[in-house]
Amino acid sequence: MNALLLLVPIALLLGLLALLLFLWTLRTRQYDDLDGAAARILFDDTHPKRGRR
Amino acid sequence: MIALGRIQPGGEEGDAAGVSSAPAAACAHCAAPLRAGAASRFCCAGCEGAHALVAGLGLDAFYRRQETAAGTLRPPEAPPETDFAALARPGKSGEHSLELMVAGLTCGACVWLVEQALAAGPDMLRARASLSARRLTLLWRGPAARANDFVALIARLGFRAAPWSPACLRATEDAEGRELLRALGIAAFGMMNVMLVSVAVWAGADMGEATRALMHWLAALIGLPVVLVAGMPFYRSAWRTLRAGRPNMDLAVSLGVLATAAMSLSETLRNGAYTWFDGATALLALLLAGRVLDRAARRRARQAVAELLALQEGTVQRLTPDGRAEHVPVAAIRAGERVLVAAGERLRLDGVLEGEEALLDTAATTGESLPRRVPAGAPLAAGGVNLGNPFTLRVTAAAADGSLAAMARLLERAEQARGRFVSIADKAARLYVPAAHAVALGTFLGWWLWAGVSWQAALVPAVAALIITCPCGLAIAVPAVQVVAVGALFRRGVLVTSPTALERLASAGHVVFDKTGTLTEGRPVLLDEPGRPASALAEAASLARASRHPLARALVAACPDAPPAPAGVVEVPGQGMRRGTTRLGSARFAGVAGSDEGLTLWLARPGLSAVPFRFADRLRPDAAPAVRALRDLGLEPELLSGDGPDAVEAVAEAAGIGPWQARATPAGKAERIAALAVAGRRPLMVGDGINDAAALALAHVSAAPQGATDLAQTAADLVLRGEELAVLPFAVRVARRAQRLARQNIGLSLIYNMVAVPCAVLGYATPLIAALVMASSSLLVILNALRAGRAPA
Numbered sequence: 097m098n099a100l101l102l103l104v105p106i107a108l109l110l111g112l113l114a115l116l117l118f119l120w121t122l123r124t125r126q127y128d129d130l131d132g133a134a135a136r137i138l139f140d141d142t143h144p145k146r147g148r149r
Numbered sequence: 150m151i152a153l154g155r156i157q158p159g160g161e162e163g164d165a166a167g168v169s170s171a172p173a174a175a176c177a178h179c180a181a182p183l184r185a186g187a188a189s190r191f192c193c194a195g196c197e198g199a200h201a202l203v204a205g206l207g208l209d210a211f212y213r214r215q216e217t218a219a220g221t222l223r224p225p226e227a228p229p230e231t232d233f234a235a236l237a238r239p240g241k242s243g244e245h246s247l248e249l250m251v252a253g254l255t256c257g258a259c260v261w262l263v264e265q266a267l268a269a270g271p272d273m274l275r276a277r278a279s280l281s282a283r284r285l286t287l288l289w290r291g292p293a294a295r296a297n298d299f300v301a302l303i304a305r306l307g308f309r310a311a312p313w314s315p316a317c318l319r320a321t322e323d324a325e326g327r328e329l330l331r332a333l334g335i336a337a338f339g340m341m342n343v344m345l346v347s348v349a350v351w352a353g354a355d356m357g358e359a360t361r362a363l364m365h366w367l368a369a370l371i372g373l374p375v376v377l378v379a380g381m382p383f384y385r386s387a388w389r390t391l392r393a394g395r396p397n398m399d400l401a402v403s404l405g406v407l408a409t410a411a412m413s414l415s416e417t418l419r420n421g422a423y424t425w426f427d428g429a430t431a432l433l434a435l436l437l438a439g440r441v442l443d444r445a446a447r448r449r450a451r452q453a454v455a456e457l458l459a460l461q462e463g464t465v466q467r468l469t470p471d472g473r474a475e476h477v478p479v480a481a482i483r484a485g486e487r488v489l490v491a492a493g494e495r496l497r498l499d500g501v502l503e504g505e506e507a508l509l510d511t512a513a514t515t516g517e518s519l520p521r522r523v524p525a526g527a528p529l530a531a532g533g534v535n536l537g538n539p540f541t542l543r544v545t546a547a548a549a550d551g552s553l554a555a556m557a558r559l560l561e562r563a564e565q566a567r568g569r570f571v572s573i574a575d576k577a578a579r580l581y582v583p584a585a586h587a588v589a590l591g592t593f594l595g596w597w598l599w600a601g602v603s604w605q606a607a608l609v610p611a612v613a614a615l616i617i618t619c620p621c622g623l624a625i626a627v628p629a630v631q632v633v634a635v636g637a638l639f640r641r642g643v644l645v646t647s648p649t650a651l652e653r654l655a656s657a658g659h660v661v662f663d664k665t666g667t668l669t670e671g672r673p674v675l676l677d678e679p680g681r682p683a684s685a686l687a688e689a690a691s692l693a694r695a696s697r698h699p700l701a702r703a704l705v706a707a708c709p710d711a712p713p714a715p716a717g718v719v720e721v722p723g724q725g726m727r728r729g730t731t732r733l734g735s736a737r738f739a740g741v742a743g744s745d746e747g748l749t750l751w752l753a754r755p756g757l758s759a760v761p762f763r764f765a766d767r768l769r770p771d772a773a774p775a776v777r778a779l780r781d782l783g784l785e786p787e788l789l790s791g792d793g794p795d796a797v798e799a800v801a802e803a804a805g806i807g808p809w810q811a812r813a814t815p816a817g818k819a820e821r822i823a824a825l826a827v828a829g830r831r832p833l834m835v836g837d838g839i840n841d842a843a844a845l846a847l848a849h850v851s852a853a854p855q856g857a858t859d860l861a862q863t864a865a866d867l868v869l870r871g872e873e874l875a876v877l878p879f880a881v882r883v884a885r886r887a888q889r890l891a892r893q894n895i896g897l898s899l900i901y902n903m904v905a906v907p908c909a910v911l912g913y914a915t916p917l918i919a920a921l922v923m924a925s926s927s928l929l930v931i932l933n934a935l936r937a938g939r940a941p942a
Contacts, residue, residue, distance in 0.1 A: 100360075101700070104367065108342060115338040122331055128321075132280030135257020 156843045161641060173675075177212070178203075179307060181220035184710050191617050194223035194520035194713065199307050205263065206269050213260040218434050221253050222307035231464045232476045233296040236872075244274060245293050248313035250459040251303060259308070266306060267299060281457050282321045283447065284313060311459040312478075320455035333378040333441050333754040338428065343368050347427040352916050358420065365417040365424050372426025376410045379433050381439070398578040398624050401585060405615045406432060408589075412612040415605055418884030428616050428919045435927055436624050443628040443648075446635045450644040455866050458859045464491075465497055468541065468639045479548045488542050490535045493699045499551045499858045500542035501694050502527050508537030510699075512665040513838040513858050516791025516813070518766045520748065532839040533857065536748075537701055538724075538760050553860065556842055561862050563846030573888070574627040577895050585618035590772050592910045614909040617919050618902055626894030634887035637938040642871035643880045650866035653850035654833065654881060657886035659825055660779050661844070662792035663836035664800050666771045668874075669856055671702060671837065673764035685760040689752045692718055694728045700750055701726070702765055730755045771875045778878035780805075782885075784833060787815045789821055789841055791805035818844040835877065837861050852877065887937045894930040901926040904905035 121127065150835075174183045178196035183189075191197040199222070202207055215222075230590045237245040254260060260278045267276035271660065272295065275288040285303075289295055338510035346368045350361060365827010380403065387403035389398060406429045413424040465482060466474040466489040474489045482488060487503070490496060502525055510520045514532040523529065529542065531553045545638055548554060593611035597604050635645045645651060662668050672688045686704075690711030693701035695718040705711065732739045732753045739751035741759040749762040776786050789808035790797045801809040810821070818836075822844045822890045825832040834841070834848035837857035845864040853865035855872060864867050905922045908914050 103752075104346075107345060108367075108371070111338055111342045115334065118334040119331065119337075122327065122334065124657040127327075127330060129281050132257070132260055132278070135260060135280060138257060139210070139261040 150648075153847050159342060161171045171819070171864070175219065178526045179222040180217070181219050181223065181739055191218075193223060195305075196222075196307070199224050199305055202302075202305055203266070205478045206266055208262055208265050211258050211262040214256075214481045215262075216256040217253065217259060218255075221255075224305055224307045225309065229524065231312065232767060233298075233312070234293045235301045235477075237293040237296045239293065241281035242353060243726050244288055244290050245296065246286065246288045247265070247296050247299070249287070249300070249303075249310045250313050250317050250456060251278065251283050251285045251337075251908060252311065252456055252460055254280060254283045255281075255287075263303060263305060266302060270299070270302075273299075274631055278754060282317070284317070284321065290691050308627070309460065310410075314455070314459045316458050317452075317455045320448070320451040321483060323444070323448055329382055329437060329441050329444060332382055333434065333437040335375055336379035336430055336644070339379065339430040340434045343372050343375075345429050345869070346371075347424070347916060349424065351915070358411075358422060360415075365420065368424050368426045369414060369417045372413065372424075372430055373410060376406055376426070376429050376433065378429075379437065380406050383433075395575075396579060396582045398573050398582070401578065401582040401618075402432070402436060405429075405618075406902075408612050409616045412608050415608065419605060421609070422553070423916050425616060425916050425919070428916055430922070431923060432616065439632075441627045446632045446639070447645065447648065450635065450639060450646055450868075453639075453644050453870065455644055457507070457855075457861060457868065457870070474607075482544055483547050484544055484550070486544050488544060489539060491539050492535055492537065493702075494535050496529060496531050496533045497553075498542070498544045498939055499531050499546045499547060500529055501518055503541040504542050505540070507535060507537065507540045510536050510662070511669060512766075514840055516663065516838060516840055518665045518669065518792050518796050532787075556839060556860055557863070560842055560846045560860070563864075564781040564845070572627070572652055573891055573895070574624075585615065586911065588618065588906060589615040595910075596912070609729065610909060610912040610914070613912075613914045613919065616905055617905045617909045617922060623751040625932075626829060626898055626930045627891045629931050630887045630891045630894060631935050633934050633937040634883050638867075638880055640884055641876050641879060642869060643868060643876050645866070646868065647866045651884040651887050653831075653866065656848050657784060657831050657833040657881070659787065659830040659832040660784040660877075661787045661789055661818075661822065661825070661832050661834045661836075661848070662776075662804075663805065663834075663838060663841045664788060664792055664797055665766060666837040666856065667835055668788070668800055668804050669766045670769050671766065671856060673703045674767040675703055676763045676765055678761075678763065681760060681762075684753075685752055686762075686798070687731050688754070689750070689762060692717065692728060692752075693750075696720050696726055696913075700748060704750065704762060725750070753936040768800060768803050769874055771873050775806050775877055776806055777879065779875055780877070782878055782881050784881065785830075789818050789844070791815075791818075792836075794888040799889040815840040815843055819847050822847045830915065835874075836865075883890050883937070890934060894933055897933065922934055 126133070152748045164866055174190075174193035175181060175195050176183055177190065178200040181192045183192055189197070191200065203211055207241045227232060230427070233247065233249075239245055249740045251263065254263065257280065260280050263278050264276050267273055267287065270289070272289045272291045272292055273287070275286070278285045287296075287299060289299075300310045314728070340752050342494050346364050350356065353360070382398045383403045383406070386399040387398070390400055404917040409425045409429040413426050416422075416424050429470045465479055467477050467482060468474055468487040468489055482498055488498065488500070502523055504525055506525055508520050509519055509523050509529065513534070520536045528545070531551055535545070546552075589611045593607050596602050596607035596610055596927075600607075629646070630650060634651055635786075638645055640806050661868040665671055686708050690704050690708035691714055693704040694711065694715035696702075713727060718726055720726050721734070721738065724738040726736075733750060736742070736749070736751050739753035739759060741751045741753055750761065750762045751759050753759045758883055780786055786804075786806045788797060788801045788804070788806045789807070790800075791813050792811060794811040797809050797811040801807075813821070818841060822832055822834055826847070826849060831849040834844050834851040835840040835854070836842075836845055836851070839858050839860050842858075842860045842864045845853065845861055845900075851865045852869060854869045854874065855859040856869070857865070900923060905914070905918075910916065
């Protein structure tokens with residue numbers, strides 16, 4: 097019983113945290129270009145600016 | 150298949166000059182197949198320049214990763230004309246930003262290339278491209294005029310940029326879709342956390358009363374707000390349909406979910422055996438997942454259509470009083486102003502022809518396949534294409550008041566009429582929802598009055614019946630099939646833009662074709678002539694390379710191997726090309742006694758007899774097989790054209806179409822479609838022109854081929870992105886199969902209900918059983934729906 101009093105709030109808190117995280121990703125428009133995000137990870141950012149000057 | 154013929158850069162950079170003529174060699178930039186024995190690694194100078202540019206920026210990793218179709222990355226020969234500087238928005242401290250639609254941005258490597266190439270500029274602050282929306286956002290420090298440099302750079306890489314139009318924005322901005330996604334996230338969170346508590350109650354047979362009460366309260370604490378917030382999309386839609394007096398599936402869902410939540414709250418207060426918050430939240434999550442997927446599939450199609458439209462939107466050349474021509478957006482032109490219409494340009498405004506007579510291709514407005522000579526002072530309707538000299542047009546109506554806008558308003562009205570179509574899911578709901586509610590009510594009254602239990606206890610089996618009949622499988626049954634079928638069609642280049650288009654396509658029993666641009670290619674094609682020497686064609690095509698005239702382009706298309714235009718070629722606007730004493734152009738220009746009947750170019754060379762090149766609009770190569778396949782599917786073909794009887798009859802015969810009608814006006818076409826509809830024939834209209842738009846909007850279902858006018862594309866339910874008509878019968882087969890699967894799915898979920906409902910009515914159902922029924926029936930219909938994507942037999 098004591099374990100429940102501790103574990104259930106922890107479980108709910110973690111779930112709530114994930115939900116807030118999800119809402120944040122939604123608000124910052126991270127789902128607008130799913131295809132692009134999937135492809136982007138495969139390429140290196142060359143940053144020609146930093147490389148050259 | 151692209152990688153097969155691709156020359157890997159890097160290793161061959163230095164020694165490629167002479168050794169690249171291997172069989173099946175492809176252009177090192179755009180991957181188009183090269184001529185056998187070509188000395189160069191590139192198909193054209195543009196590609197060579199692009200490759201050098203990419204290599205110079207150190208970005209040749211692009212070629213190892215790109216997945217574009219062969220030939221799509223070939224840079225255009227002429228630089229873009231639009232003045233993008235006017236579109237750049239100034240920022241606070243000297244920066245400018247610009248949004249562009251970039252066509253050809255089809256793979257991750259393309260996005261990377263464009264972003265990196267732009268970011269190499271010293272003044273570029275941010276260059277970010279979106280793959281799914283094809284949207285490029287630029288932010289730079291410096292003057293607005295830099296915009297044109299950036300666009301030119303994009304063009305040199307082989308991509309085409311267009312201003313980011315409001316249509317693109319409408320297709321991309323999807324507030325409702327985002328709200329669905331948010332609701333899905335909340336429902337999924339609620340479902341998983343309530344389940345955590347509920348599983349304890351299901352499993353905990355030896356759980357104490359107090360512990361169970363704690364569990365119930367926890368479930369209520371999570372479940373209630375989740376049900377209220379995440380269910381909003383359903384409640385709103387249910388309220389709308391309730392006020393309209395047409396119950397739909399959303400009403401059943403809303404009632405089921407809300408009743409379940411209320412009953413569970415009452416059970417919590419009573420500390421009953423079970424609460425049903427898990428069922429309510431799981432139901433919401435599953436249904437929302439279906440909606441989100443459905444929307445995403447159609448959004449992709451809408452974006453693709455918006456991309457096609459953005460490419461057609463251009464600028465016009467306004468003539469200032471002092472005789473200069475400036476590129477401005479169409480919307481900026483007012484009545485009474487004068488615009489210059491270049492050779493090959495499409496008229497975008499209504500007006501009166503000034504100056505000399507003009508040669509106009511009016512296929513899009515009247516369906517005539519032969520160009521018409523228009524005398525000076527004649528009124529011209531927007532939509533025609535100038536095939537002759539550049540001419541001046543005095544605009545009689547601004548874009549918003551012109552004939553195109555009037556037609557667009559007409560279409561909107563027709564569109565609303567079509568909204569009355571009742572989909573199969575709605576039909577099922579109309580029968581099903583009252584039945585399910587009657588069963589629940591009967592259960593409640595039976596237990597309360599007849600079996601004599603308290604009303605709270607009687608509520609439990611009644612609401613259990615409601616949530617078990619609550620059509621999880623049924624509500625997912627149709628969207629799941631739609632998502633899979635629309636995706637399969639998208640991959641074949643058929644863009645489905647309307648939610649009920651597939652259903653309407655499946656039931657079509659008649660197909661009406663337009664001729665010019667639909668069954669035919671809609672542009673002049675060089676006719677074969679047996680006696681013509683090949684060297685003459687090559688020489689003419691080489692001269693023609695220097696011109697943008699439609700006939701010159703057709704000549705180049707007929708002989709793509711022609712060498713680049715030699716130095717010293719001079720274009721005499723509207724007449725022809727001249728190099729020394731060699732001339733290519735109209736009979737008069739070439740000094741030939743022949744005629745210019747139809748579409749003819751003459752090549753006159755010193756010491757040789759003049760060679761004519763005749764052009765005509767040609768039947769698409771797959772028109773006849775496509776018509777045959779459609780007839781085999783039970784769609785009776787018919788041809789409606791604004792062109793003359795001779796041309797229409799010839800095309801009808803070649804395509805294998807029986808009934809045809811020539812000289813059909815736009816109103817005449819719409820009337821014929823309406824007559825077919827009245828006769829119960831459910832016509833599928835396929836057309837591309839402005840004169841087809843009304844018929845397209847009126848038809849039971851409609852399709853527009855590639856290269857159709859933007860009005861036709863907006864009016865049509867399906868837009869074909871490829872060159873071929875053969876995808877039409879494919880689309881019909883997919884639609885019919887989807888319809889069959891949707892019916893099967895509805896049947897499947899009904900069978901489930903027949904088993905589960907008596908169980909619930911008799912009071913044997915527990916939340917565990919409800920969860921199992923819901924999950925398994927949903928899984929079954931989803932698996933069944935996946936079959937819609939397989940190639941139909």
